[in-house]
Amino acid sequence: MRKRPSPRGLLTAMTVLACLGPGAVRAQVPAPADVIGFAPGEDYKLADYPQILEYFRSLGEASPRVEILEIGESTLGQPMVVAAVSSEANIADLDRYAGISQLLAKAENLDDSEARRLAQEGKAVVWIDGGLHATEVAHGQLMPELAHYLATDESPETRGIRDNVIVLVCANMNPDGLNIVADWYMGNVGSPYELSPIPELYHPYIGHDNNRDWYMFTQVETQNVARQLYHEWFPQIVYNHHQSSPFPGRIWTPPFENPVNPNLDPLVVTSINQIGESMKKRFDFEGKPGANSGIVFDMWWNGSMRGAPDFHNMLGFLTETALYRYATPGCYEEEDIPETFGERAGNLPAKTPTTNYPNPWLGGCWHLRDAMDYMMTASLAVVDMAAELKEDYLFNIYWMGKRQKERGERAEGGPFAYVVDLEAQHDPTSAVDLLRIFRTAGIDVVRAEQAFEAEGREYPSGTYVIPPQAFRPFVVDLMEPKRYPDRRLYPDGPPEPPYDMTGYEL
Incomplete structure (x- = not known):
C-alpha cells in the first residue's frame, strides 16, 4: 500500500487543491493516452500490462482521490494493484471505512440499531475488475479509463459517487495473460495471422479456468483478490467484467437465468436483479441497443x-x-442476425423486443471502442446505484449475515457446526487443506480449548470447529449434497443442462 500523507501534508495539499479548483485538478491528472501513448480502445491496438x-x-x-x-x-511476478477511488476525505480515512464494511459483513457483536448507525456512517464499497479472461480484451483496456473518469469527472452524478462510494478498480486480474495476448496480437496485426488464436494458455497454469478457482484458491491471483474481498475490504458489490455475450446481443446483464442455488440469501438474488435492471435502463436512456438478460x-x-x-452475502x-x-x-x-438466441438461450427472439431484450x-460494425463504451455504461450504472442506495447495501449485508447465523443456530439447511478432528483423519493433510481453503475464503475456523462431546462422540482439545457465521452459505454449499433441479425442455422431454457441468464440492 502506498504511504499515506501526513495530516499536515494532507491539509496543505487539500488547501492548494481547493484554491486551484476542480478544473485545475483535472488538468494535472494524466489521461490514459498521456502515459500509455494511445487511448485504449483504438482499433488494432492493445496496451500490455506494464503500460x-x-x-x-x-x-x-x-x-488525491486515488490510493494505489x-x-x-x-x-x-507482475505486481497486482487496485485503485481505490473516492473523495479526498474518504481516501484519507480508508481504514475506518474498511473497518465498518468488515463489521457489517461479519455481523458480529452488533444489534440492529448499531448496524443502522454504521450503515449511515460508512461508505459503500464496490469492487470492479477486468482482464480475468485475457482474450476478452475490452475490460482489461477499460480499467485505466474507468479509474480516470471516476477520479476526474465533475458531474453531479460522479461527485455523488465519490462522496458515498469507495470504488476498488482492479488494474487487471490476470496480468500475465494480458501480456501473452497483447504480445501475440500486436505481433500479428496486419498479417494473415491477425485473428489467429494464441498458441498457449493465457494463464500459465489453468488458462480459462482461472474463473473456476474461487472455491479452491489454488492460484496466487485468486488468493490475492480473495484477501481483498474476504479479509480487507468486504465489498457489498463485486462486479466481474467478461466479454462473451450471447449473439447477437451486445451485452448480457442480470437478472440471471434459473435455477437459483437454495443456499443463497434471497436478498442477494433480488438485489442483483435490481442492479441488472438499472443497467438496462441506462443503456436504453443512452441509446445503446442490444442489452439482454435472463438467459x-x-x-x-x-x-x-x-x-x-454471492455465498458471502x-x-x-x-x-x-x-x-x-x-x-x-x-x-x-442484417442477414447475419439470427431469428433467436438459440436453444441454449430458450430461443429468445433476437429481432423483436421482449422483456429480456x-x-x-x-x-x-462493432469496435473495441464500442465494447468499452458499453462496459463503461454498465459500470457507471452500478456505482451510481451504490451511491443512491449506499445505506441499504451496507445494512443489508449485515442483515443477511445475521440471518445466516440464525439459520446455522437452528441447523437449517445444514448442521449447526462442522467439526474437523485432525487426529481422526485418514489423510490429515487433506483436512488441513480444507481448513486452509475456508480460511482463505474468510470463513471463521476456531480451535477447541478443551475436550467436548457432540452427538455422542468425544472430541479432544485442539479440534477445529466451523461455527455458525455470516458467510455460512459458502460452507454449507461446499459441504452438503446438492441436487440440481430436474428441469425439462417440455414434459417428458430432455433435461435442460446446467450452465457448468462441474460439481463444486469440498
Missing part, C-alpha cells in the same frame, strides 16, 4: 469470481459484452 500498471501508478501519484493498493504478485448464465454454481461472493455478478476478435473490428449485415441490436 497499464504505469498508468495506474501515475494516476495515484497525481490524484499493492495486493500481491501474479504467477510470473444462459445461472445462479447455481459456486466456483466463479462473481459467484463465490455480497452482490457478485458479471456482465458479458460482445466481442469480435481482439482489437480488430467486425461488421454484421427490449431494444434489439440489428447489425452494424
